[in-house]
Amino acid sequence: MGLDQEFLIDWFHRFYKAQPPRSPPHMDRREFGFMFFDRNFVQRHMGFATEGEMQSFLISQVPAHVYHSAAYYHFPSAPTMNEKRWGGADLIFDLDADHMKGADSMSYEDMLARIKVELIRLIDDFLLGDFGVDVSDLKIVFSGGRGYHIHVSDERIIHLKSHERREIVDYVSGTDLNIDWVFPERVAAYKTFQGRTKESRIRSIPSPSSGGWKKRLRTGIEWLIEDMRARDVTDLKNRFPTISKINNNIIQGMLNDLYDRSQGTEGAKLMLENNVFAYFSDRRHLNLFMSLIYDEVRPRFRSEIDEPVTSDIKRLIRLPQSLHGKTGLKVVPMSREILGAFEPLRDAVPNMYPDDEIEIFVKGRQTGNLRGQRYDLEGLCEAPLYLAIFLIARREATLEIPSD
Amino acid sequence: MDSLSYAKFPFLRDAAEYVKDQGVTLEDLLTHQAYRQARARGKARVIDALEYGVIQLRPMATEGDCLEEILSYPMARMYVSGVDDRFLTRRYALSEGVTMYERLEREEMDIVEEVAYQLDVSASQESGSLRMHFSNYLLYTSRMRSKDWKLINTEVKRGYVLLPQLRFARVLQQALQDKLESELPLPLDESILRALADDINDLKERTAIRREQYKAEDFGKVSVENFPPCMKHFIGMAQAGENLPHSARFALVSFMHHIGLTSEEILNLFAVSPDFNISKTKYQIEHITGEISGTEYTPPECTTMKSYGICFNPDSLCQNPKAKVKHPLGYYRIKNRSKKSAKAVPSSRS
Ligand code: SF4
Numbered sequence: 119m120g121l122d123q124e125f126l127i128d129w130f131h132r133f134y135k136a137q138p139p140r141s142p143p144h145m146d147r148r149e150f151g152f153m154f155f156d157r158n159f160v161q162r163h164m165g166f167a168t169e170g171e172m173q174s175f176l177i178s179q180v181p182a183h184v185y186h187s188a189a190y191y192h193f194p195s196a197p198t199m200n201e202k203r204w205g206g207a208d209l210i211f212d213l214d215a216d217h218m219k220g221a222d223s224m225s226y227e228d229m230l231a232r233i234k235v236e237l238i239r240l241i242d243d244f245l246l247g248d249f250g251v252d253v254s255d256l257k258i259v260f261s262g263g264r265g266y267h268i269h270v271s272d273e274r275i276i277h278l279k280s281h282e283r284r285e286i287v288d289y290v291s292g293t294d295l296n297i298d299w300v301f302p303e304r305v306a307a308y309k310t311f312q313g314r315t316k317e318s319r320i321r322s323i324p325s326p327s328s329g330g331w332k333k334r335l336r337t338g339i340e341w342l343i344e345d346m347r348a349r350d351v352t353d354l355k356n357r358f359p360t361i362s363k364i365n366n367n368i369i370q371g372m373l374n375d376l377y378d379r380s381q382g383t384e385g386a387k388l389m390l391e392n393n394v395f396a397y398f399s400d401r402r403h404l405n406l407f408m409s410l411i412y413d414e415v416r417p418r419f420r421s422e423i424d425e426p427v428t429s430d431i432k433r434l435i436r437l438p439q440s441l442h443g444k445t446g447l448k449v450v451p452m453s454r455e456i457l458g459a460f461e462p463l464r465d466a467v468p469n470m471y472p473d474d475e476i477e478i479f480v481k482g483r484q485t486g487n488l489r490g491q492r493y494d495l496e497g498l499c500e501a502p503l504y505l506a507i508f509l510i511a512r513r514e515a516t517l518e519i520p521s522d
Numbered sequence: 523m524d525s526l527s528y529a530k531f532p533f534l535r536d537a538a539e540y541v542k543d544q545g546v547t548l549e550d551l552l553t554h555q556a557y558r559q560a561r562a563r564g565k566a567r568v569i570d571a572l573e574y575g576v577i578q579l580r581p582m583a584t585e586g587d588c589l590e591e592i593l594s595y596p597m598a599r600m601y602v603s604g605v606d607d608r609f610l611t612r613r614y615a616l617s618e619g620v621t622m623y624e625r626l627e628r629e630e631m632d633i634v635e636e637v638a639y640q641l642d643v644s645a646s647q648e649s650g651s652l653r654m655h656f657s658n659y660l661l662y663t664s665r666m667r668s669k670d671w672k673l674i675n676t677e678v679k680r681g682y683v684l685l686p687q688l689r690f691a692r693v694l695q696q697a698l699q700d701k702l703e704s705e706l707p708l709p710l711d712e713s714i715l716r717a718l719a720d721d722i723n724d725l726k727e728r729t730a731i732r733r734e735q736y737k738a739e740d741f742g743k744v745s746v747e748n749f750p751p752c753m754k755h756f757i758g759m760a761q762a763g764e765n766l767p768h769s770a771r772f773a774l775v776s777f778m779h780h781i782g783l784t785s786e787e788i789l790n791l792f793a794v795s796p797d798f799n800i801s802k803t804k805y806q807i808e809h810i811t812g813e814i815s816g817t818e819y820t821p822p823e824c825t826t827m828k829s830y831g832i833c834f835n836p837d838s839l840c841q842n843p844k845a846k847v848k849h850p851l852g853y854y855r856i857k858n859r860s861k862k863s864a865k866a867v868p869s870s871r872s
Binding site: 248274278284288293294295296328330331332 | 676
C-alpha cells in the first residue's frame with residue numbers, strides 16, 4: 119500500500135472514531151455496500167442491526183466509500199435481490215456535474231454552484247411545489263463529490279416501482295411535454311370566401327390558476343416577455359442561440375407584435391390578460407414565439423437529473439455523514455433552510471482535520487478555495503492538513519515526493 | 523347503493539355482502555335449480571369476453587334479474603379459473619374493465635367515487651372532478667402508452683391530480699383489470715370443478731378456437747403460421763389486449779410491413795390494445811413504414827432482439843445451426859420456402 123493510501127486511511131479512521139455517522143432511518147431494513155482504498159469492487163449485501171455495529175465496522179474497516187440502499191428489504195443481507203424481498207425505496211435524485219452539459223469547462227467551484235441552482239429548482243418547484251412533498255420527508259445531501267442527492271421518504275411515494283419513477287423523471291426533466299396540451303388550439307372563427315369555408319384557430323394560454331407544466335410555462339412566458347423586452351434582434355440572437363438562423367424580419371415582426379404600443383395596449387400584455395395567443399399579425403411570428411417557449415423556456419424551467427438513479431429502485435446511495443474517498447469531504451445532510459447558505463468547499467471539510475502544515479508534492483498547478491482559504495500550489499510545498507487530504511484524495515497531490 | 527348498482531358493478535365488495543345477505547350459498551349457486559339462470563349468465567359473461575371483449579347488458583328490471591346478474595360474476599370467475607388459461611384470464615380481465623368503464627360513463631359522480639373506494643383507489647370529489655394523489659395516479663397509468671396519460675401532461679398541484687369523470691373511469695378500468703389479473707385463477711376445489719365440468723370443457727374449447735383464430739388470422743395475403751415464434755408471441759400479446767413494449771411493437775410493425783401487409787391491416791391487429799388510440803397508432807405505424815418519415819425501417823436482427831429481451835420462445839428452426847437464422851425475416855423466408863409445395867393455407871375469415 120502506498121503512502122497516500124495509508125495517509126488517507128489514517129485520517130478516515132480518525133474521523134470515524136471522532137464523528138461516527140448516525141444510522142440511516144430504518145437501518146435494519148437497508149443493505150449496505152462499501153468500497154475500500156485497496157480493493158477495486160463494491161462489497162455489497164451487508165446489513166447491520168444496530169448503529170453501534172455499523173459504526174464499529176467503519177472504524178475498524180475504514181472504507182473509502184460508504185453506501186446504503188435506497189430500498190427497504192425484509193432481508194437486507196441476503197445474497198440475491200429476490201431473497202432480500204423488496205419493500206419500498208426512497209425516491210432518490212442525483213444532481214451531478216458528470217451529467218451536466220458544459221460542466222467540463224468549469225472550475226470545481228463554479229460547477230457546484232451551477233448544480234445548486236438546478237437543485238433548488240428541483241426542490242422548490244417540483245418536490246415541495248408540484249409534488250406536494252413535506253419538508254420532513256425530504257433529505258438534501260451534499261455528496262462529498264460533484265453534486266447533491268435528494269432522498270424523499272414520503273409513505274405514498276416509496277412504494278412506486280421503476281416504471282412509475284420514470285414518469286417522475288420525465289416530469290422533472292420536461293421530457294415528452296405535449297405542447298398541444300399546454301396550449302390547446304380551438305377554432306376561433308369560420309370565414310367563408312367564394313364558397314369555401316376556412317376556419318381560423320387560436321391557441322390559448324393557461325390561466326394563472328392552472329397547475330403543473332401549464333402553470334410552469336405560463337410563468338415561463340411571463341419571464342420570456344420581460345427578458346426580451348429591452349433587446350433588439352442581434353441581442354436576441356445572441357441570447358437565444360436556437361433562433362440564430364431565423365430571418366431578422368420575422369424576429370423583428372414578433373417583437374413589434376409583442377411590444378409595440380402604437381395601437382394602444384401592447385400585444386404581450388393583452389396576451390396574458392386574455393390568456394390567448396391572438397395578437398400576432400403573422401403566423402410565423404407566433405411560430406417563432408412558440409419555438410422560443412419550447413427550446414429556450416422549457417430547458418430553463420426543468421431540472422437536469424440523472425435518470426437511471428431515480429428509476430433504479432435497488433440502487434445504493436452514499437451514507438450521509440460518511441466521507442467521500444475521492445475528496446476526503448464529508449457527505450453533508452442539510453435542511454432546505456440551510457441549503458441557501460451552504461458552501462460545500464467550506465462547510466463539507468470535516469472540522470477535525472487540523473491546520474498543521476505538512477509537505478506534499480502537487481501535480482502541476484492547483485488552485486481553488488477550501489475552508490474559505492484561497493490556495494495556489496505547485497510542486498513541492500507545504501499545505502495545511504485539511505487541504506493535503508483533499509488534494510491527495512483527488513490525486514492532485516501526493517506524499518511520494520519524486521526524487522529529482 | 524342498491525341492487526341495481528350491484529348488478530352493474532358486481533365486483534364491488536358490497537355486492538358480495540348483498541349476496542350473503544340474500545342467503546345464497548356456494549353450494550346452491552353451483553347446483554340448485556333456482557340458480558340455473560345465474561350460472562348461465564356467468565358463462566355468458568365469459569363468452570362475451572372471449573367473443574366481443576366487452577360484457578353485454580342483460581335485463582336488470584327485477585330484483586331477481588339483479589341478483590342473477592350479481593351472481594353471474596362469481597360464477598364467471600370460477601369458470602375462468604377452471605379453464606385456467608392466460609389468454610382467457612387476460613381477455614376476461616380486460617373485458618370486465620372495459621365494461622365497467624363504459625358503464626361508469628353514465629353514472630353519477632357519487633357512484634363513481636364509491637366504485638373507486640371499493641376498488642381501493644383513493645380519490646375524492648372536488649369541484650366536479652376526482653382528485654387523487656399523483657403516486658396513485660402513477661400506479662394505474664404509468665403503463666399506458668399514450669402520451670396523454672403521462673404525468674408531465676397532467677396538472678399536478680400540491681401532490682394531487684384532478685381528473686374529469688371519464689378520465690378517472692379509465693384509471694378505474696386499469697385498477698379493476700390489475701385486480702382481476704392478480705386474483706385469477708382462484709384455487710378451486712374438486713367439488714367445484716366437478717360441478718362445473720361440462721361448462722368448463724366447453725369454455726376450454728371456445729378459448730382454444732378463439733386463440734387459434736387469432737394466431738391463424740390471415741392478414742389478407744400471408745399466414746401467421748410461418749411467422750417466427752417471436753412475432754407470433756407479439757401478435758398473441760397484442761390480441762390479448764396486452765401492452766407491447768415499444769421495441770416489440772417496432773419489431774412487429776416493421777416485420778409485417780416488410781412481408782407486405784398494408785398499414786390498415788397492421789392497424790387492425792392493434793385495435794384490441796387496452797389503450798388503443800386509432801390516430802396515434804396509425805401515426806406510429808406510418809412512421810415505421812416510412813409513410814411519414816420517409817425512412818422505411820427494417821425489423822431488428824435476432825441478436826438485437828435478444829439483447830432487447832424480446833426473442834420469445836425461439837424454436838428448433840431458430841436454433842438449427844444449419845438454417846442460420848439471423849433475422850426474423852430470414853426465418854419467415856425459410857419457412858415459406860419449405861412449405862412452397864404444400865397447399866396454400868386457407869384463411870379463417872375472409
Ligand atoms: S431467434 Fe430470431 S426469429 Fe427466432 S424467435 Fe428469436 S428473434 Fe425471433
